Amino acid sequence: MKIGKTASILSLLLISFELKGASSGAGLEGMLYFFAFLILFILFRSPKIPSLKTREIAGIKALEEAIGRSTEMGKPILFISGTKPVPSVSAVAGMNVLGRIAKLAARYGTPIVSPHNNSITMIAATEEIKEGLRSANNEELFRDCSIFYLTDSQFPYAAGINALTSKVRPGAIFYMGTFYAESLILTEHGQNTGAIQIAGTDSVAQIPFFITTCDYLLMGEELFAASAYIQNDEASLRSIFMLDLAKAATIAYILIKIFVVNL
Amino acid sequence: MKIMVPLLIVFIGGMLMTFQYYIDIPLLNNIYKGVLDWHMVIAVFALVIAVKSLIERQWKNFRQKTEHPVYPLTTLISFFAVVLLGIFFGLKQGSPVNFIYNNFLVPLQATIFSLLAFYISSAAYRAFRAKNFSSTVLLIAAMIVVMGRIPLGDLIATWTTISISGKDFAILDFPGWTRWILTVPNVGIKRAFIFGITLGIVSTSLKVILGIERGWLK
Incomplete structure (x- = not known):
């Protein structure tokens, strides 16, 4: 909970500064994306989440x-x-x-x-x-x-x-x-x-x-x-799971944006 | 302490570099420029290590009297000759080093690059075989793209063009099919790859910044 609050305050503070890539589209969206990723990473280190299994490469x-x-x-x-x-x-x-x-x-x-x-x-x-x-x-x-x-x-x-x-x-x-x-x-x-x-x-x-x-x-x-996968420790395996989650979230974001733009 | 200090440096450095990419703060921009300068300084030192490794290996190969001792000897003589010529005559237009670069190195590099054409042919010959459904699809797509890229494809499209209610329509439109293959399925799949790779890079970078990935500490 503390992490979530700190990250939110940090994000708001950062948004108040002038964004470098705002004109090229890499500014606000890119930064929020990065911090969303960062928060996910921190949250997924929680020991409450059960251990994960990955398919063999x-x-x-x-x-x-x-x-x-x-x-x-x-x-x-x-x-x-x-x-x-x-x-x-x-x-x-x-x-x-x-x-x-x-x-x-x-x-x-x-x-x-x-x-x-x-x-x-x-x-x-x-x-x-x-x-x-x-x-x-x-x-x-x-x-x-x-x-x-x-x-x-x-x-x-x-x-x-x-x-x-x-x-x-x-x-x-x-x-x-x-x-x-x-x-x-x-x-x-x-x-x-x-x-x-x-x-x-x-x-x-x-x-x-x-x-x-x-x-x-x-x-x-x-x-x-x-x-x-080679490192085979809990944190690394969770990062793979987090990667898949981020991918799913990004696909959902693209679909929503396509829908909103074409509405 | 031995682990914590490097981890802390990476965390602070990583976060600062991330912030400076997104946010326009003069202090962060100056830090970024300073880091780039330091990177160049470190690269110069890295070159010394590279030169040491090169000379050591070639000298070892020469002394061991391998099958072809002339190769390491050529490398060593070329290396020292270019270094000495560069020190005494400089690198400007018309200097000996410039001559060696334009008349030896560039043609040799072009020779190696030109091998690619032959390797592409042999790799394509092996890949384009109708062994199963997937490879048959690949073969058909490749044939269409080949036909669409050569003048014969354009000719066939012209020969098979018919007019339906005032509109021209090519029955065997190889150039059009090629355009579709390259701009629709090809770009779609490429973007899917780029998408996964970018997320993988962000994920690995975050692991390094947060100290989850510690392989570099060895």
Whole structure:
């Protein structure tokens, strides 16, 4: 109750200021939308709400199969982060998936090769892999892993990864994050090497290319849901439920607005 | 303390950046500009780490006498050559670095980009197979779009145009069907994706701001 009151007062105070995006339509509506989301988030942390169950995500379930296959073949696995660096949300979600991959790789003793196009992403990936190996009590495996910086440029990055794929011949390739035109160059080449490929992206334009060339795909919001699904704690699972609620509310809002405008 | 301080910084920073996006307050705008400047400073330091990683890896590859030692050697020589030429001759129009950029890097990038055309063909060949109902629908839609985008589609539409009570009507209107596919079902599905992705981004950002998502603390 206190949270609701505080949020209402805060919203009223904020509305009294001049809104930046009022002319472009991103002002009042956008701000209220954000705060509605924020309130929902806080409310859904309440312990009174019963625990939630989520459906399995095929792409996440297939991670183990892909790493297992790589182990059987005696080949390393390749993790490719997207073109956007770590402060971007898709890269953060991708790093959570990498954590899960590292844990599984540690269990099977399969080394990870991970080229990056940004040094901050490289450091985040290194820490994520180290943490994954540590939690599975296989820290020695880190010596066989190879996490390095390649280049910032889009197409040289694609060329470098393709050369690496041809050289290393990984058993499984994971693409997680935001990709642009390089996506098909990477995945088509990866497919030609016979590796099992799992991708996760929020790039709408690249989804058809990933569907065509990859074995599994975390499409759009599934990448963010997968990140919460992997963490498997109550707060993260509730955030998925909250996401669905927000979606339903937005659809209802659009329908009402269409009705009101056309009345 | 080790966890609380970073969480507090992220919470305050995240909320401030959110407020400044929606509300026009000079103080918040100045903070935002300051944060952007700091971001650039940090990016410069990040470049140092990147260069270190690049040199270390290429040097290691060269020393290990891999199958093709010429590749890491080329990378190292090119890297140091461009850095030295840039320091001594600058980056202005007509400088050696500018020449290397325009005559080596740009054509090489264009070469990699042009591979996309061939990869699209091979991916399309694999995707457009009538294996089940869904893939048959995809195949038919793709064929219509292909026909609507080539001159032959326009010709067929012209040849099959008939006049009904003074109005022209094309029986095989590939360009019209293509327009409909691209602007109605295609845009609708794209918007549904964008919709879900945007909510996912807001949700993940909120989790980071509120300290629910702590993966970045590792």
